[in-house]
Amino acid sequence: MWYAIMSEDVDNSLAKRMQARPAHLERLQQLKTDGRLFVAGPHPAIDALDPGDDGFTGSLVIAEFSSLADAQQWADADPYMAAGVYKKVTVKPLKKVLP
DSSP states (O other): OOOEEEEOOOTTTTHHHHHHHHHHHHHHHHHHHHEEEEEEEEEESSSSSOOOOOOEEEEEEEEEEESSHHHHHHHHHHHHHTTTTTEEEEEEEEEEOOO
């Protein structure tokens, strides 16, 4: 089943994000390689693809897991969690309708 992992950043998270980004992307790449990643990306703090020093306010990952518990466990192990980037992470089942 698909799960939406919605994360909210702490204030001024950009430096922490940049430090943990390679490990974060490596985990996402593994989901992609396994054919389990639908979409992933950050939420810019301003209306721009590259927000510069304004940074990001959170992230969204939609991926396939065998259960809600597995999706939560994967989210809890995110390098951004260990680096203190995220202040809140919500994991919910997602019923994909379109496309």
